Amino acid sequence: MAWRHESAYSPGDWFDVIPLSGARVALVVGCMAGQGIGAAAAMGQLRVAINTLAAQDLAPDELLGQLHDLVTGRREEPADDPRAASAGSRMQGATCLYAVYDPVSRRCTLARAGHPAAVVVSPQGKVEIPDIPAGPPLGTQHPPYRTTDVELPEGTMLGLFAGSPAPAGNSERSPAARILQQVLSSNPYRALEDSCEAFIRAYGPATGEGFLLLLARTRALSMDRVAAWTFPPDPAVVATARSLSLRQLAGWGLEELDFTTELIVSELVTNAIRHGTGSVGLRLLLDRGLICEVSDGSSTAPHLRYAYETDEGGRGLLLIAQLAHRWGSRYSARGKTIWAEQTIPTAAASTRSGGGGTPGA
Structure with missing residues (x-):
């Protein structure tokens, strides 16, 4: 640029x-x-x-x-x-x-x-x-x-x-x-x-x-840095989503992010099944950071709330906000996407070959 x-x-x-x-x-x-x-x-x-x-x-x-x-x-x-x-x-x-x-x-x-x-x-x-x-x-x-x-x-x-x-x-x-x-x-x-x-x-x-x-x-993000899956709205698929994500991280040499990614994927996919409509899409992008996106057919906006100590739930987005570098949502004609981006550890970033590709020069 x-x-x-x-x-x-x-x-x-x-x-x-x-x-x-x-x-x-x-x-x-x-x-x-x-x-x-x-x-x-x-x-x-x-x-x-x-x-x-x-x-x-x-x-x-x-x-x-x-x-x-x-x-x-x-x-x-x-x-x-x-x-x-x-x-x-x-x-x-x-x-x-x-x-x-x-x-x-x-x-x-x-x-x-x-x-x-x-x-x-x-x-x-x-x-x-x-x-x-x-x-x-x-x-x-x-x-x-x-x-x-x-x-x-x-x-x-x-x-x-x-x-x-x-x-x-x-x-x-x-x-x-x-x-x-x-x-x-x-x-x-x-x-x-x-x-x-x-x-x-x-x-x-x-x-x-x-x-x-x-x-x-322009630079393109090569397909070997993009992983995407579609799941039915069934709670049983949450474990499958976690397993596929961990396998993909191993392929990228990002095992250091296993714990946080597993938690983020679990929370976002579970929320999409509980509160969204239609099938659930999961996409991982390896760019300057590791991006996790979960999509569904609902346009309901997610709300970050602070749960009381006695509450049994309601802490999912709060945990994601604390673990991820940044997070947010965007909308399309077919629903919404909730995303969370993590910073790639320095050691893992230095050993990666090539570049994920920034959009501009």
């Missing part, structure tokens, strides 16, 4: 790279309306809001919709506090491109709010711009925002940018988009840092304006 930002000429542009559950990553690029300290403060508030919404594992279109509602609400706040009114008005008209890449399925889901679409360069060097429906800038007009799913072979390069405005609102014809396509198509195999430098040489003299450029090369 590489980036360049000429902030002196384009202080309202910003980007974020946000780790998500399931070894996924979110790439975000945006541009504030206006300049100065007020715009910088509003930009900071938007970035905090996006990171907060991203932690809830919202789909890109849902995240932009929530962000639009936040900007609209801030704009309509009473003017008792001039600073709040100023921040709300400066957020109005901000643009944003939000992309989520999944290294297991190798699919990227994108949505945009008045922002130029991403540039995609295949491993063979073909340069394309995905057809992402152009939603309105934040706090203006009326959404909904819509997403586009793109399957990206390993080694695909993604280019997200913000630059000079496009003629007649056509973001694909902006100078930044045109020059970026020319630079990437001229030599799609160069290093990301070199591509950034080539863009600077081509864009700066041509426009004399500021810009932000974020480049990332």
Whole structure:
């Protein structure tokens, strides 16, 4: 991954790279309306809001919709506090491109709010711009925002940018988009840092304006680092789920995590059988950490509660929260997934060959 930002000429542009559950990553690029300290403060508030919404594992279109509602609400706040009114008005008209890449399925889901679409360069060097429906800038007009799913072979390069405005609102014809396509198509195999430098040489003299450029090369999580099973909603399968998980950990050389993984799998599978619906899915991912995911067909949200000493149950999620590095839940059209991620012991990490693959370079 590489980036360049000429902030002196384009202080309202910003980007974020946000780790998500399931070894996924979110790439975000945006541009504030206006300049100065007020715009910088509003930009900071938007970035905090996006990171907060991203932690809830919202789909890109849902995240932009929530962000639009936040900007609209801030704009309509009473003017008792001039600073709040100023921040709300400066957020109005901000643009944003939000992309989520999944290294297991190798699919990227994108949505945009008045922002130029991403540039995609295949491993063979073909340069394309995905057809992402152009939603309105934040706090203006009326959404909904819509997403586009793109399957990206390993080694695909993604280019997200913000630059000079496009003629007649056509973001694909902006100078930044045109020059970026020319630079990437001229030599799609160069290093990301070199591509950034080539863009600077081509864009700066041509426009004399500021810009932000974020480049990332995708990596896939190989199938030997993914293990998945489906079980019927029968309490008898909990022991089978534990046994299969321990066998997989042995294959990965992670016996040090046997105890905690066995407990996490047992608790999550049991909860899915008791409180969920339909079959139960169990998936283990070996990336920078060990990720355990359990899915079912219910959309009921899990609640962490602190049980009394006299309670015989209710401590499952509390134990998982204490044993795992982090945990959470995400929802889909077919139900929900509860996940827990453990840190890989240093000794085991140093002996592993190769890499699980981070989504971006």
